[in-house]
Amino acid sequence: MKFNIDDLPVLFPYPRIYPEQYAYMCDLKRTLDNGGHCVLEMPSGTGKTVSLLSLIVAFQQYYPEHRKLIYCSRTMSEIEKALAELKNLMKFRTEQLGYEEDFRGLGLTSRKNLCLHPSVKREKSGAVVDARCRSLTAGFVKEKKERGEDVDLCIYHENLDLLEPHNLIPPGVWTLDDTLQYGESQKQCPYFTVRRMMSFCNVIIYSYHYLLDPKIAERVSRELSKDCIVVFDEAHNIDNVCIESLSIDITEDSLRKAGRGAVNLERKIEEMKATDASKLQNEYAKLVEGLREADEARNEDAFMSNPALPDDLLKEAVPGNIRRAEHFVAFLKRFVEYLKTRMKVLHVISETPPSFLQHLKELTFIEKKPLRFCAERLTSLVRTLELTSIEDYQPLQEVATFATLCATYDKGFLLILEPFESESATVPNPILHLTCLDAAIAIKPVFERFSSVIITSGTISPLEMYPKMLDFTTVVQESYNMTLARRSFLPMIVTRGSDQGAISSGFQIRNDPSVVRNYGNLLVEFAKLTPDGIVVFFPSYLYMESIISMWQGMGTLDAVWKYKLILIETPDSQETSLALETYRHACSNGRGAVLLCVARGKVSEGIDFDHHYGRTVICIGVPFQYTESRILKARLEFLREQYRIRENDFLSFDAMRHAAQCLGRVLRGKDDYGVMVLADRRFQKKRSQLPKWINQALLDADTNLSVDQATSTAKKFLKTMSTPFPARLQDGISTWNEQQLAAHKEKVEDENIAMLQDGIQNGHTGSKGGAAGNEFDDEELDEAMMGIDA
Numbered sequence: 001m002k003f004n005i006d007d008l009p010v011l012f013p014y015p016r017i018y019p020e021q022y023a024y025m026c027d028l029k030r031t032l033d034n035g036g037h038c039v040l041e042m043p044s045g046t047g048k049t050v051s052l053l054s055l056i057v058a059f060q061q062y063y064p065e066h067r068k069l070i071y072c073s074r075t076m077s078e079i080e081k082a083l084a085e086l087k088n089l090m091k092f093r094t095e096q097l098g099y100e101e102d103f104r105g106l107g108l109t110s111r112k113n114l115c116l117h118p119s120v121k122r123e124k125s126g127a128v129v130d131a132r133c134r135s136l137t138a139g140f141v142k143e144k145k146e147r148g149e150d151v152d153l154c155i156y157h158e159n160l161d162l163l164e165p166h167n168l169i170p171p172g173v174w175t176l177d178d179t180l181q182y183g184e185s186q187k188q189c190p191y192f193t194v195r196r197m198m199s200f201c202n203v204i205i206y207s208y209h210y211l212l213d214p215k216i217a218e219r220v221s222r223e224l225s226k227d228c229i230v231v232f233d234e235a236h237n238i239d240n241v242c243i244e245s246l247s248i249d250i251t252e253d254s255l256r257k258a259g260r261g262a263v264n265l266e267r268k269i270e271e272m273k274a275t276d277a278s279k280l281q282n283e284y285a286k287l288v289e290g291l292r293e294a295d296e297a298r299n300e301d302a303f304m305s306n307p308a309l310p311d312d313l314l315k316e317a318v319p320g321n322i323r324r325a326e327h328f329v330a331f332l333k334r335f336v337e338y339l340k341t342r343m344k345v346l347h348v349i350s351e352t353p354p355s356f357l358q359h360l361k362e363l364t365f366i367e368k369k370p371l372r373f374c375a376e377r378l379t380s381l382v383r384t385l386e387l388t389s390i391e392d393y394q395p396l397q398e399v400a401t402f403a404t405l406c407a408t409y410d411k412g413f414l415l416i417l418e419p420f421e422s423e424s425a426t427v428p429n430p431i432l433h434l435t436c437l438d439a440a441i442a443i444k445p446v447f448e449r450f451s452s453v454i455i456t457s458g459t460i461s462p463l464e465m466y467p468k469m470l471d472f473t474t475v476v477q478e479s480y481n482m483t484l485a486r487r488s489f490l491p492m493i494v495t496r497g498s499d500q501g502a503i504s505s506g507f508q509i510r511n512d513p514s515v516v517r518n519y520g521n522l523l524v525e526f527a528k529l530t531p532d533g534i535v536v537f538f539p540s541y542l543y544m545e546s547i548i549s550m551w552q553g554m555g556t557l558d559a560v561w562k563y564k565l566i567l568i569e570t571p572d573s574q575e576t577s578l579a580l581e582t583y584r585h586a587c588s589n590g591r592g593a594v595l596l597c598v599a600r601g602k603v604s605e606g607i608d609f610d611h612h613y614g615r616t617v618i619c620i621g622v623p624f625q626y627t628e629s630r631i632l633k634a635r636l637e638f639l640r641e642q643y644r645i646r647e648n649d650f651l652s653f654d655a656m657r658h659a660a661q662c663l664g665r666v667l668r669g670k671d672d673y674g675v676m677v678l679a680d681r682r683f684q685k686k687r688s689q690l691p692k693w694i695n696q697a698l699l700d701a702d703t704n705l706s707v708d709q710a711t712s713t714a715k716k717f718l719k720t721m722s723t724p725f726p727a728r729l730q731d732g733i734s735t736w737n738e739q740q741l742a743a744h745k746e747k748v749e750d751e752n753i754a755m756l757q758d759g760i761q762n763g764h765t766g767s768k769g770g771a772a773g774n775e776f777d778d779e780e781l782d783e784a785m786m787g788i789d790a
């Protein structure tokens with residue numbers, strides 16, 4: 001369908017639009033017009049992707065600036081889905097406009113997914129694929145070939161140089177699959193085709209890391225211009241991605257390997273001195289000028305890049321004591337030895353980077369400045385030495401990254417040395433964590449560089465938490481309702497068992513036989529009444545294991561087994577895929593199945609249980625994080641001091657965003673239906689932290705149910721749902737055709753005029769849904785702080 005938002009003509013590739021899609025697009029347009037950032041929460045399965053793409057492509061094509069869209073998603077399947085949606089949109093636009101627009105949309109993922117080289121693509125590890133690819137494509141390998149040496153090159157990479165650089169792939173939208181097929185047919189590398197064509201694309205769809213992880217972003221995304229429109233889809237975990245991209249763990253094993261790497265480097269330096277000393281001399285001369293100049297020709301070698309953010313990168317000359325290759329390696333060895341001695345301590349140490357550096361200086365005379373250069377200096381050396389098996393130097397690179405991060409950032413980081421794996425362990429197995437506490441550090445350059453950043457997800461309540469945590473301001477912050485012609489999902493909070501005993505995964509009572517039995521009864525009852533699939537989420541693997549073994553003893557599993565197959569998620573991804581496949585099979589053939597999994601696990605984040613694959617979702621307990629974790633404690637303290645976010649507010653927010661993610665798994669569209677059970681008495685007080693669209697569907701009467709009451713409510717609901725509901729009944733309510741949309745716009749305009757006439761100023765109030773609020777009482781806080789979910 002076609003419609004206008006203000007003066008902007010929008011082409012939307014479906015005959016009907018959902019009211020929330022229209023509202024979402026209006027707010028997007030407002031954000032782009034005003035030039036600023038926004039946080040938008042759109043109910044799951046209501047076509048967020050197509051709304052984003054239709055509006056932004058319309059904006060891009062209509063206005064002369066032709067602003068590029070950078071669309072970041074989390075997983076490869078989500079990237080592929082968005083590309084397919086874009087392809088469909090562009091096809092529709094061509095049909096409507098009567099001509100094909102000059103447009104290119106491409107998706108980028110790792111080499112591992114896009115490699116075509118017959119032997120490299122068979123490697124299992126992404127790091128090995130990267131390393132092997134480099135050994136076939138690096139500039140010095142090519143030079144060797146030109147000199148007539150017997151080295152292998154990748155023909156898929158070589159062929160790219162024969163093409164016009166701005167036209168490596170014809171215009172159009174290419175899904176990852178299309179790109180692979182095209183690469184195969186033309187014998188050209190899909191990965192480098194996309195990398196090199198990024199400046200010539202209208203839309204790029206790739207993973208978060210290409211913008212947020214400085215090690216990758218610096219290489220891949222540095223040429224993107226300021227007026228690009230950046231979208232982070234499924235952004236409810238964006239703070240964790242930011243933090244992970246700047247955190248690093250060092251173990252005794254990695255230090256041993258790093259030491260070996262340094263010895264190897266020494267050997268290589270000696271060899272090069274004997275054969276071609278001028279290369280080392282050249283490197284030295286260039287380092288006097290500064291690392292940037294020394295490293296100009298590194299465009300495509302995404303290896304050992306700098307972990308620090310662009311603004312924090314060094315532009316000065318490299319300090320004299322690490323300019324010579326052998327001096328630098330000796331320097332690294334000294335640093336590795338120092339770290340080894342630190343690992344020998346048998347008590348937990350937590351210190352800030354300045355205090356670490358102070359101690360380091362006292363003991364070894366290593367200064368901060370050369371440490372800052374470590375990562376880049378190592379890159380330069382590896383290039384000069386023309387090393388090919390770079391995966392052997394990975395641990396040394398980690399140490400160099402660690403050094404650079406420690407010496408670059410004074411604030412927002414903490415070093416934590418944990419000598420033992422767990423409280424009860426007696427054999428030391430030390431880990432030195434350099435943990436980033438401030439998510440705002442990694443994302444800051446994105447907000448500073450791009451004028452419009454859109455943070456969106458199906459579950460991103462409370463909206464105001466994200467601007468606080470990520471330290472940015474928004475022009476629009478909105479949460480949308482789900483318009484439904486009938487009540488097609490039933491959220492409820494179960495607080496008591498059939499015996500009226502409270503149910504909760506709270507620390508004190510979680511393993512009480514009566515609580516476990518009540519949870520078991522809940523599962524058995526829902527297994528009886530739910531057709532096809534049930535997904536059950538536990539707060540942690542540990543709790544899931546203990547409850548399953550207790551259920552085994554109580555005969556609960558046997559009772560469930562009568563009605564459904566039981567499958568379990570494990571930390572092993574292959575096992576879990578197999579369980580999922582069997583689960584789907586059982587749902588499809590009528591046997592029905594229960595999938596037991598954990599909040600924050602793979603299933604809760606990326607897997608959709610649409611239609612019969614998920615008719616009931618049960619959240620057993622509030623999925624709090626393991627609060628005894630020192631890293632989490634340090635982050636909580638930081639959030640309190642830096643951003644005035646109280647510990648309990650953050651813990652509660654974090655638990656609820658994961659609970660909401662779990663609930664959202666079963667509702668994948670307007671024609672879908674399902675029951676959402678929050679089984680813990682503590683959910684009652686956290687209700688306001690649910691996304692607006694779930695909270696509004698939760699009736700007051702359904703917030704304090706016993707297992708019996710919940711069963712009878714769900715039975716009635718499922719009975720209603722099983723009656724046919726023709727799509728035409730949604731017309732005008734949860735879907736609009738062009739006339740209905742026009743009528744809505746007219747109504748809004750009339751209302752605005754009337755309001756103006758009344759002298760009432762009209763303005764957006766922003767989100768009212770899911771205020772953060774402090775919903776903890778003292779008892780709950782105690783529970784949370786006592787480490788409920790190990």
Ligand SMILES: Nc1ncnc2c1ncn2[C@@H]1O[C@H](COP(=O)(O)OP(=O)(O)OP(=O)(O)O)[C@@H](O)[C@H]1O
Nearest residue numbers: 014016017018043044045046047048049050458669
């Ligand atoms: N107006 C519409 N009419 C019919 N189908 C639509 C419409 N809008 C979207 N869809 C379809 O609905 C499905 C769900 O859309 P999509 O996956 O984009 O939802 P979403 O909001 O991104 O969900 P989530 O964020 O939870 O993944 C898609 O297959 C999409 O093509």
Ligand code: SF4
Nearest residue numbers: 115116117133154189
């Ligand atoms: S250039 Fe492309 S095809 Fe060749 S090894 Fe690298 S990723 Fe694979």
